Amino acid sequence: MPESVRIVEVGPRDGLQNEKVAIPVTTRLELIKRLAAAGLRSIEVGSFVSPKRIPQMAGTDQVVRQLPMDDEVRYPVLVPNQQGMAAAIDAGAREIAIFASASETFSWKNINCSIAESIERFRPVVEMANANHVAVRGYVSCVLGCPYEGPVPIDAVVSVSQRLAQLGCYEISLGDTIGIGTPLQARTAVRAVAQDIGIDALAVHFHDTRGQAMANILACLEEGVAVVDSAVAGLGGCPYARGATGNVSTEDLLFMLHGMGVTTGVDLGSVIDAGLFISAELGRSTGSKVAQAMIA
Numbered sequence: 001m002p003e004s005v006r007i008v009e010v011g012p013r014d015g016l017q018n019e020k021v022a023i024p025v026t027t028r029l030e031l032i033k034r035l036a037a038a039g040l041r042s043i044e045v046g047s048f049v050s051p052k053r054i055p056q057m058a059g060t061d062q063v064v065r066q067l068p069m070d071d072e073v074r075y076p077v078l079v080p081n082q083q084g085m086a087a088a089i090d091a092g093a094r095e096i097a098i099f100a101s102a103s104e105t106f107s108w109k110n111i112n113c114s115i116a117e118s119i120e121r122f123r124p125v126v127e128m129a130n131a132n133h134v135a136v137r138g139y140v141s142c143v144l145g146c147p148y149e150g151p152v153p154i155d156a157v158v159s160v161s162q163r164l165a166q167l168g169c170y171e172i173s174l175g176d177t178i179g180i181g182t183p184l185q186a187r188t189a190v191r192a193v194a195q196d197i198g199i200d201a202l203a204v205h206f207h208d209t210r211g212q213a214m215a216n217i218l219a220c221l222e223e224g225v226a227v228v229d230s231a232v233a234g235l236g237g238c239p240y241a242r243g244a245t246g247n248v249s250t251e252d253l254l255f256m257l258h259g260m261g262v263t264t265g266v267d268l269g270s271v272i273d274a275g276l277f278i279s280a281e282l283g284r285s286t287g288s289k290v291a292q293a294m295i296a
Contacts, residue, residue: 002226004263006042007250008173008203009035011278012063013044013078015235015247017056021282025059029066031278035232036073038270040250044097047078048087064091076137080111085125089132096129097173098122099139100164102157103146106177110141115156119163126168138169139205143189144181154192165197172202173229176216179209183219190223203227206248208234213248214256221262228253233275234287251275251288 012032016023023031028046035043045067046060060077067075069092076095079085088096100118101107107115129136143157161172174189181189186204194202204220204227206213217228231247254268272291279286286292 001221001260002224002262004226004265005221005257006227007040007253007264007266008042008044008076008227008229009040009232009250010044010205010229010247011035011231011233011235011250013046013057014229015231015233016278017047017054018236018246019056019282022056022058023278023281025062027278027281028059028063031232031274032063032067032075034274034277035271038274039264039266040271041072041265042074042076045075045077047080048084048091049078049080061087061091064088064093069094074135076135079125081121082124082128085128089128089134093134095135095137096125097137097139098125098164098167098169099141100160101141101146102152102160103142103149105148106142106146109148115160119160119167122167130168136167136169138164138167138172139175140164140172141175141177143174144176144185145178147178154189157189158192158196161193162196165201170201171227172197173205173227174202175205175229176207176213179207179213181206181216182212183215186216187219187223190220190225194223199224200226203229205229207236207246208248214252217248217253218256232271232288233279233291235278246287249275249286249288249290251286251290255290 046063047057051058074095076097077093079096140160206216230250230253232250234246234249236246275286
């Protein structure tokens with residue numbers, strides 16, 4: 001069990017992009033400001049994708065331009081291709097994230113190409129990032145199951161993770177995209193990938209569709225993982241997963257970690273307040289069980 005955990009807050013990107021209500025740039029900036037003030041030091045703030053495809057992420061360039069890129073907080077953005085990378089550089093981004101799937105079918109359905117082709121598409125993106133001193137993080141989706149193929153072979157998860165690491169990603173986040181995994185599966189996946197690229201280069205990203213996210217995270221922490229992705233107020237939900245309830249809540253994750261004596265550097269009360277703020281803007285209640293209990 002690690003003594004400290006770095007939380008990568010993905011609510012302003014992975015969370016909001018799957019919400020039905022589009023949030024304006026000013027509100028997104030206010031959310032990010034509140035999350036940073038709470039002590040979060042890695043906050044994914046948007047994605048440079050076509051507004052036609054994901055209208056919720058329109059204006060990401062405006063968000064990035066208004067953030068203090070010289071402070072101690074990292075503000076990664078998701079980049080799908082060279083065009084997006086050029087826009088990210090122009091806006092002043094200092095860290096990007098790229099993505100690949102462990103499922104061939106999901107890759108074709110999601111980005112209309114094979115896994116191998118998706119990796120090659122990112123090669124020039126990483127070259128652009130390196131030339132501009134921009135850090136690169138990698139995501140692997142469907143590591144514990146695919147909505148089209150069902151179970152995903154562990155060898156496929158290891159292979160994609162290895163290729164992203166070789167491409168130049170400093171960290172690989174393993175994602176249970178449809179929230180179907182259980183603790184033993186999560187532990188097995190982390191252990192297999194860690195044998196190849198090292199536990200220090202791994203993060204985990206769990207959706208709580210079937211209520212297994214916290215148990216899965218704990219299993220991975222016990223394997224030595226010290227970086228966990230989460231979303232304030234449990235924002236989001238995978239559009240490919242029936243009944244998806246979104247990412248694991250940052251508030252709930254903090255409650256568990258602090259209860260185990262794990263250091264995060266994040267103030268739970270401030271994150272709860274940030275979650276209530278954005279939930280009100282979305283016109284719904286918070287998805288955090290801890291927040292619901294504390295405001296009852």
